[in-house]
Amino acid sequence: MNASDYCTITTTTDNKENAERITQTLLQEKLVACVQSSTIESAYRWKGKIIHSQEIKLDIKTRVSLFPKVKEAIEALHTYDVPEILMIRMDDGKFDYLRWIAQETDRKEYCESADETLLQKLEN
Numbered sequence: 001m002n003a004s005d006y007c008t009i010t011t012t013t014d015n016k017e018n019a020e021r022i023t024q025t026l027l028q029e030k031l032v033a034c035v036q037s038s039t040i041e042s043a044y045r046w047k048g049k050i051i052h053s054q055e056i057k058l059d060i061k062t063r064v065s066l067f068p069k070v071k072e073a074i075e076a077l078h079t080y081d082v083p084e085i086l087m088i089r090m091d092d093g094k095f096d097y098l099r100w101i102a103q104e105t106d107r108k109e110y111c112e113s114a115d116e117t118l119l120q121k122l123e124n
Contacts, residue, residue, distance in 0.1 A: 019056040033104035
């Protein structure tokens with residue numbers, strides 16, 4: 001199991017209802033293990049104007065291989081014309097946490113092989 005197989009995807013939205021719809025869909029479809037949300041203040045340029053607004057930021061934990069499906073789901077559910085969808089690979093992480101992400105995103109065979117690899121390392 002390599003930490004670089006996992007990622008955090010970030011998106012922002014303008015309201016709690018849209019954030020909840022995105023969160024629930026991703027979790028129900030087992031595309032992600034976790035979605036953390038927080039209210040943020042944003043400032044950005046849009047159509048020639050400077051905009052200041054309150055947004056909901058979603059930090060989404062999943063596997064890199066699921067990014068295309070996660071991105072597609074966010075695009076389909078999002079209220080923005082041009083939503084922020086950024087994928088950042090993990091450089092390192094706690095083994096148990098990465099294993100949990102794998103388990104919650106239906107990678108049972110991957111988790112079992114990762115456990116075997118860890119046991120072999122501990123035996124050597």
